[in-house]
Amino acid sequence: MVYTDLNPPSRTLLGPGPTMAHPRVLRSMATPLLGYIDPEFHKIMDEVQELLRFVFQTSNNLTLPISGTGSAGMEASLCNFIEPGDHVVVGVNGFFGGRIAEIASRYGAEVSCIEKSWGQVFSPNEIESALSKKPTKMLALVHAETSTGALQPMDGIGEIAHRHDALLLLDTVTSLSGVPLKIDEWNVDIAYSASQKCLSCPPGMAPITISDRAVEIIRQRKSKVANWYLDLSLIEKYWSDSRQYHHTVPINLIYALREGLRMVQEEGLEARHSRHRSMAELLWSGLESLGFELHVTKEHRLPMLTTPVLYSKIDDAAIRNKLLDDYNIEIAGGFGPLAGKVWRIGLMGHSSRRENVVLLLAALGDLID
Amino acid sequence: MVYTDLNPPSRTLLGPGPTMAHPRVLRSMATPLLGYIDPEFHKIMDEVQELLRFVFQTSNNLTLPISGTGSAGMEASLCNFIEPGDHVVVGVNGFFGGRIAEIASRYGAEVSCIEKSWGQVFSPNEIESALSKKPTKMLALVHAETSTGALQPMDGIGEIAHRHDALLLLDTVTSLSGVPLKIDEWNVDIAYSASQKCLSCPPGMAPITISDRAVEIIRQRKSKVANWYLDLSLIEKYWSDSRQYHHTVPINLIYALREGLRMVQEEGLEARHSRHRSMAELLWSGLESLGFELHVTKEHRLPMLTTPVLYSKIDDAAIRNKLLDDYNIEIAGGFGPLAGKVWRIGLMGHSSRRENVVLLLAALGDLID
Helix, strand or coil, X not given: CCCCCCCCCCCEECCCCCCCCCHHHHHHHCCCCCCCCCHHHHHHHHHHHHHHHHHHCCCCCXXXXXXXXXXXXXXXXXXXXXXXXXXXXXXXXXXXXXXHHHHHHHCCCEEEEEECCECXXXXXXXXXXXXXXXXXXXXXXXXXXXXXXXXXXXXCHHHHHHHCCCEEEEECCCCCCCCCCCCCCCCCCEEECCCCCCCCCCCCCEEEEECHHHXXXXXXXXXXXXXXXXXXXXXXXXXXXXXXXXXXXXXXHHHHHHHHHHHHHHHCHHHHHHHHHHHHHHHHHHHHHCCCEECCCHHHECCCEECEECCCCCCHHHHHHHHHHHHCEECEECCHHHCCCEEEEECCHHHCCHHHHHHHHHHHHHHHC | CCXXXXXXXXXXXXXXXXXXXXXXXXXXXXXXXXXCCCHHHHHHHHHHHHHHHHHHCCCCCEEEEECCCHHHHHHHHHHCCCCCCCEEEEEECCHHHHHHHHHHHHCCCEEEEEECCECECCCHHHHHHXXXXXXXXXXXXXXXXXXXXXXXXXXXXXXXXXXXXXXXXXXXXXXXXXCCCCCCCCCCCEEECCCCCCCCCCCCCEEEEECHHHHHHHHCCCCCCCCCCCCHHHHHHHCCCCCCCCCCCCHHHXXXXXXXXXXXXXXXXXXXXHHHHHHHHHHHHHHHHCCCEECCCHHHECCCEECEECCCCXXXXXXXXXXXXXXXXXXXXCXXXXXXXXXXXXXXXXXXXXXXXXXXXXXXXXXXX
């Protein structure tokens, strides 16, 4: 077999992720490697941790990127805290809540799901009621459901969880740096994210942050964490002054993450949130002009992931294929109960730009008329 | 805080990994992303699988890169096959054998370690004897021990394992593409490797290959794999025609892996092995001229990782620090029982070049005299 030079088509990525990486982020990955024991690399690790604390809005010491994709971050957020028999309450209003429940059960948790239809969110009363039924070790919620386009309001949720002596775990895969996210102010104990959404880095790293309260749970475990690769008590030794070897971290992805985080800091969190919001509003009004209703009510709608409802005239797969083949634009179809009913259009990080919104709307205008 | 442009020093990486990545590999990572559902990306995945089968010398269908570092490959090779109570025999003659035993025990295996001092290898008789004691589900060996510099001979080992109805698991992290490795001919059932050793790609991917016999063990499991992220029955669905979503794979690391594998194919496996061998011999004779003995007997010595014994005149840390600070050369110290007793000098992949050997020997000559 002859393998040609790598020459993929140039896509405009407007799906649920990965998003487009900024040229600065891409170039940073081509930087020659340092070794993982190099003091110069350790400085870069320190900077990445500082920048992660900034974007998570936390002073949590245990804040670092897991060497895996967002799903590895999800699993790390569960396996380090759950011991067999622990009761975990999971809010399931989309695909990723369901995944949390599945992984928690693999570690022996007794899982209670509170369910809502895909696209809805939970009220504080509903959460209070779920936690009142029996002692709970952890409450897990998805902040920004990439499968539905809904944003879970967080007002008062941390207080409710702590009043019931439960850890609060928040999936921030799609929300980090795209909408306000305040780990400390909201009393979130465990949060994980992913590099390839609003941070606009390539996939392969999962930022995670753990409160001191949750660290104490790790310290008091009776059993070893079943998962060795994601065992935070081992990983944190490499990410602290002792630099004790656990695994060889993905050097170039850490270069990329540093550059992506640095760009968040340069832009400023508020400005970045505003950009995501205004680009989303441009998309929403354009979609409405094309006849689409939007699946999620405006109050709970994610700016970075929009789910227009497909009406009778729309041939789901045919239009998505034409967007990809003729316009080099990627958007995604619906998942699970929303398959064939909505599209998922992402405007995250470097993908969230006026030119991309205008291009997509123009292309859809061509294809639908 | 102000974060400057990324500007790490240019190191010559001659430690146990990561190795230097070829400029072609580095450049490939700067290629703009495709989405993970893009048919053009699926073609790249198919090519990576074909190339991995070539470097592993196997026709195993289940051959793919795990989205994590070599240690994730190790864990995937254990957690998918072990169920609580299974008996596993592990050859421990270095650090990584010990790690296999630790991870296997986390999944409930009853582990029997056969031990040798660090730098020695196992004979077929020793393995036969260990397997004769009781029924064994899996025999795990390390092909190239990066902590010691020893190469485990594989003649007849596969036959012994299968005669005792045990799966043969082989750690090929440091051996893949550096020395002959014949998965099918040797009857190896499960092998994992890492991208950042002789393949000379950045860390973050763990190639793995599984025989049909071992796949059957996965199919017949009674319990779910405790580890969700590394569950091969889910991962394989994305790496086969159904392309069913499991996690977002690290697109750019897959670009890099494809380029690194393509370069192995261009060079040819035999030529690549010869290069590693001849550069190692150049290093060995140079080290001997500088007064070093080599820890591993020539018969079992790895070409890609050499462990010179530190004699009285050598100040371990002082010389390694000067190599790094004054010459930009990274080598590594010894581990565990070999700490302070040997260095670990790697000549892997793109690091295995005459100019690097000559430079290192000249620098050591400066520093020791």
